[in-house]
Amino acid sequence: MLRFFRYFLELVYPSRCPGCGKLIHTGGDLWCWQCQTQVWNPRMIRSSYTEHLSGCYTLTDYAKGMRKCLIDLKFNHKVSSARGFHLFLEKFPWWDSLADFRVAIPVPLSMEHARQRGYNQTDIIFEDWMIKQGKTYLSDGIIKIRNTVPQSQLLRNDRRHNLEHAFHVNRDVSLKGEKVLLLDDIYTTGSTMEAAAKALKMAGASEVTGMVMASKAP
Numbered sequence: 001m002l003r004f005f006r007y008f009l010e011l012v013y014p015s016r017c018p019g020c021g022k023l024i025h026t027g028g029d030l031w032c033w034q035c036q037t038q039v040w041n042p043r044m045i046r047s048s049y050t051e052h053l054s055g056c057y058t059l060t061d062y063a064k065g066m067r068k069c070l071i072d073l074k075f076n077h078k079v080s081s082a083r084g085f086h087l088f089l090e091k092f093p094w095w096d097s098l099a100d101f102r103v104a105i106p107v108p109l110s111m112e113h114a115r116q117r118g119y120n121q122t123d124i125i126f127e128d129w130m131i132k133q134g135k136t137y138l139s140d141g142i143i144k145i146r147n148t149v150p151q152s153q154l155l156r157n158d159r160r161h162n163l164e165h166a167f168h169v170n171r172d173v174s175l176k177g178e179k180v181l182l183l184d185d186i187y188t189t190g191s192t193m194e195a196a197a198k199a200l201k202m203a204g205a206s207e208v209t210g211m212v213m214a215s216k217a218p
């Protein structure tokens with residue numbers, strides 16, 4: 001019955017690949033095979049630059065269909081593109097090694113961006129999934145207390161300085177001894193995640209590991 005219903009839905013609302021927009025009739029995977037293989041690249045990024053962040057898992061490369069999907073989500077208000085991200089969360093091969101990370105917290109937007117956009121794209125990507133995995137998801141676990149110059153306009157050393165003391169852990173949140181999964185949409189140099197990880201450590205977190213949907217890092 002369920003299969004019939006799904007078949008019926010597909011006839012009425014055929015799926016389009018979130019990466020390229022092509023019609024697909026797979027009955028399962030949402031992305032076409034070509035778009036998936038172009039971006040799927042799960043790995044751990046470790047940088048000598050990050051001290052408080054133990055490392056960061058990325059699921060995909062920030063390229064092709066993934067780049068389009070994230071731009072749609074952030075700048076074209078296409079919240080519906082969120083379903084396109086779940087496939088990669090499902091495929092992520094190392095959930096077992098993250099079993100003792102009970103708390104997941106997104107990197108926050110500045111107040112100004114949050115107001116303009118109306119949502120934090122990182123919540124859209126991860127929140128439902130993390131709750132399903134049994135994690136405690138704290139969307140306001142970290143607050144950004146001042147606006148900063150966009151990181152893309154700065155050199156690496158200035159980036160760190162720019163973010164100094166920009167993040168604070170919400171005072172209602174207790175993280176003593178917790179291993180925290182710190183989430184963001186994109187990893188570029190790691191300086192944003194490092195600044196947020198430092199705030200989490202100062203609030204008592206015993207370990208902070210990152211996870212992002214896509215990375216620009218090689």
Ligand SMILES: [Zn+2]
Binds near residue numbers: 035
């Ligand atoms: Zn495609």
